[in-house]
Amino acid sequence: MSHVKLYGFPISTYVRSVRIALDEKGVDFELIPHAPNTEEMLALNPTGKVPAFSHDDFTLFETQAIIEYIDDAFEGPSLKPSDVKKRAIMNQWISYINAYVFQVMVHEIVLLRFEIRPMDQAVIDAAIPKTKEQLALFEASLTASDYLADDKATLADFILYPIIAFLGMVPEASLMADYPAVTAWKLRMEEKDSVNNSAPAF
Ligand SMILES: N[C@@H](CCC(=O)N[C@@H](CS)C(=O)NCC(=O)O)C(=O)O
Numbered sequence: 001m002s003h004v005k006l007y008g009f010p011i012s013t014y015v016r017s018v019r020i021a022l023d024e025k026g027v028d029f030e031l032i033p034h035a036p037n038t039e040e041m042l043a044l045n046p047t048g049k050v051p052a053f054s055h056d057d058f059t060l061f062e063t064q065a066i067i068e069y070i071d072d073a074f075e076g077p078s079l080k081p082s083d084v085k086k087r088a089i090m091n092q093w094i095s096y097i098n099a100y101v102f103q104v105m106v107h108e109i110v111l112l113r114f115e116i117r118p119m120d121q122a123v124i125d126a127a128i129p130k131t132k133e134q135l136a137l138f139e140a141s142l143t144a145s146d147y148l149a150d151d152k153a154t155l156a157d158f159i160l161y162p163i164i165a166f167l168g169m170v171p172e173a174s175l176m177a178d179y180p181a182v183t184a185w186k187l188r189m190e191e192k193d194s195v196n197n198s199a200p201a202f
Contacts, residue, residue: 002056003054004055006032006053008033008041009035009050012036012051013106013162014049015051016198017158018053019031020194024153025075025079026074026076036049037049046061053066053069063159081149091156093148096137097156102163104127109128110169132175142182153189157189161195165186
């Protein structure tokens with residue numbers, strides 16, 4: 001029997017994205033809750049960030065690569081659109097979320113509110129217009145379709161959801177009121193067992 005391990009502490013949005021993908025595919029795995037930038041993580045991922053992943057003796061880092069591998073390597077429902085244009089849109093959103101959204105919503109708002117980064121109201125204030133722009137883009141997409149790239153959840157939704165869930169836990173959650181399609185999508189995602197099973201304990 002193959003052995004799957006996911007390395008990284010469960011509070012990480014990216015660790016949660018991988019957990020959701022594994023759960024959606026019905027893959028049994030062991031979660032090894034290493035913190036980032038430790039010797040153990042650096043041995044698995046040269047950036048020291050979480051997550052890293054292994055399947056028997058095959059090891060990967062970078063969440064998009066990990067979740068694409070999980071989708072391709074294991075039985076279970078496909079987590080990517082079959083249509084090539086929808087698949088390209090899924091990858092567009094993953095790239096956009098990784099390049100911009102994680103930085104703004106997590107690094108410039110959530111981590112400060114969670115007191116993981118030093119509180120600096122000026123950083124949060126500067127992040128708010130950027131957050132609104134990002135939410136407006138998701139709002140347009142989620143007004144046209146129930147999920148970001150298809151009529152079912154795909155890897156793009158699994159990357160975005162943990163970030164929006166965190167935004168929903170800080171005072172800036174009030175911004176969401178202006179984005180009803182994003183709010184409805186968040187609730188739709190929260191009906192999934194994979195999303196509930198991966199919720200970090202605080
Ligand atoms: N590009 C990486 C980003 C991973 C990442 O930023 N992980 C965060 C936790 S969600 C982390 O390890 N942060 C610690 C640090 O940056 O020192 C991926 O897609 O896996």
